[in-house]
Amino acid sequence: MTMTYEQAIAALIETGRRLDNRGWAPATSGNYSARLDDGSIALTVSGRHKGRLTRDGIMRVDLEGQPLTAGKPSAETDLHLAIYRLFPEVGAVLHGHSPEAVGLSRAAAEADAWILRGHEMLKAYPGHTTHAVEVRLPIVENSQDMAVIEAAVRPALLAPGAIPAYLIRSHGLYAWGKDVDEAERVLEATEWMIAAERAERGFRQAWTR
Ligand SMILES: CSCCC(=O)C(=O)COP(=O)(O)O
Ligand SMILES: [Zn+2]
Numbered sequence: 001m002t003m004t005y006e007q008a009i010a011a012l013i014e015t016g017r018r019l020d021n022r023g024w025a026p027a028t029s030g031n032y033s034a035r036l037d038d039g040s041i042a043l044t045v046s047g048r049h050k051g052r053l054t055r056d057g058i059m060r061v062d063l064e065g066q067p068l069t070a071g072k073p074s075a076e077t078d079l080h081l082a083i084y085r086l087f088p089e090v091g092a093v094l095h096g097h098s099p100e101a102v103g104l105s106r107a108a109a110e111a112d113a114w115i116l117r118g119h120e121m122l123k124a125y126p127g128h129t130t131h132a133v134e135v136r137l138p139i140v141e142n143s144q145d146m147a148v149i150e151a152a153v154r155p156a157l158l159a160p161g162a163i164p165a166y167l168i169r170s171h172g173l174y175a176w177g178k179d180v181d182e183a184e185r186v187l188e189a190t191e192w193m194i195a196a197e198r199a200e201r202g203f204r205q206a207w208t209r
Contacts, residue, residue, distance in 0.1 A: 004037060027049070032180075059071035079174065094174070094183045114194075121192055
């Protein structure tokens with residue numbers, strides 16, 4: 001499902017406001033993109049505050065990352081493009097920097113995934129119809145070299161039963177979907193399950209004192 005550049009600009013600006021209101025876009029963190037009807041990608045300009053985007057904070061690049069309009073593309077453009085190249089049905093990719101997701105990635109210091117099981121919220125992932133499943137949220141090490149992150153996470157993204165999200169340690173969460181709404185739903189559901197499990201741990205500790 002693709003959109004015009006004008007539709008993408010409006011959708012990504014609105015998404016940035018909503019994610020910032022949730023505390024998932026502090027400072028200039030995060031980046032957002034959408035696949036356009038001509039096959040190019042609308043993407044946030046690097047270094048902008050994503051909760052206060054204006055139309056010049058969105059630009060177009062081709063699938064190789066070459067700018068098609070003015071602006072410096074996000075430093076994480078290659079991670080977005082890798083998702084679009086791997087999954088032709090994907091129409092939008094969102095990346096946030098929530099304290100909960102980053103905190104989880106640091107607490108699960110050596111883990112290469114966080115297991116989510118039993119949550120009714122799992123049904124927010126496309127194609128999931130029951131809580132009675134177990135899925136892996138992949139966790140990869142951070143790097144300033146996007147090719148290193150992409151190579152590290154690719155096998156997990158292609159694994160059977162993979163969910164459309166992954167976590168970069170000490171950095172943030174990536175989520176995607178057929179359009180901006182679906183990508184935001186996946187991001188929000190993943191954040192919600194991380195927060196619910198953190199609350200669960202707090203309650204368990206309180207009860208064992
Ligand atoms: C202060 S955020 C550091 C860079 C980052 O992780 C990010 O998500 C934003 O980078 P961009 O180049 O897309 O603005
Ligand atoms: Zn980032």
